């Protein structure tokens with residue numbers, strides 16, 4: 001049952017690809033200010049779940065509520081307007097745009113001048129553009145890469161590109177930030193910084209949904225965790241609870257061979 005503190009409520013999400021049931025009746029509930037982990041072996045359906053809640057895949061079934069209001073995850077733009085922002089497992093930045101410009105693009109979801117203003121560069125558009133640039137710089141500072149603002153995205157280190165993706169996602173002012181394997185490919189120092197950043201994002205009032213293979217990171221950061229295997233929820237609870245769960249141990253270590 002959802003409460004006033006529920007930010008995301010998903011009930012019975014399913015998604016089939018041909019003969020493969022990638023998601024089967026998946027439900028979960030994220031409370032405001034929570035860091036929520038979604039884990040499971042390779043191919044368990046984690047990314048499919050992200051794609052469903054962020055409008056990239058149309059679910060076959062499921063009910064979705066964000067901040068107590070029903071939403072149809074029908075289109076990526078509508079999802080951003082509703083208040084979910086995400087990053088991708090395979091970084092998707094505009095490689096030849098500067099770090100600042102990448103964040104400015106994310107910000108445009110929340111601006112008003114629109115295409116007309118952008119094409120004719122109206123005074124309103126220019127003032128708005130300045131404000132957007134200032135806000136983008138503040139977000140780069142926030143994730144710790146402010147000094148790289150004028151650098152092309154592709155020249156940044158891998159860990160910094162991941163932080164840039166987070167800054168761009170934050171630019172849409174989401175209530176829920178969905179991070180798809182943010183620590184993938186990071187070294188130990190970068191992981192420590194990432195952990196600090198996610199903690200700070202939560203402290204600043206946002207909820208975070210996290211797909212992550214680094215078990216230590218998940219267990220250290222998350223308030224609650226849902227475990228998927230073959231598209232089904234096999235366990236949900238605190239990190240300590242799911243770690244002890246036999247179905248979870250079996251899924252990771254068992255005979256599934258995945």
Ligand SMILES: Nc1ncnc2c1ncn2[C@@H]1O[C@H](COP(=O)(O)OP(=O)(O)OP(=O)(O)O)[C@@H](O)[C@H]1O
Pocket residue numbers: 017020022040041042043044045046047048049
């Ligand atoms: N667009 C698609 N078309 C067909 N099958 C797909 C599609 N997207 C995902 N799948 C399949 O759905 C299943 C779940 O994949 P998904 O990427 O969601 O798993 P995952 O838990 O994110 O895995 P990983 O940890 O490896 O990223 C897999 O068997 C995958 O091959």
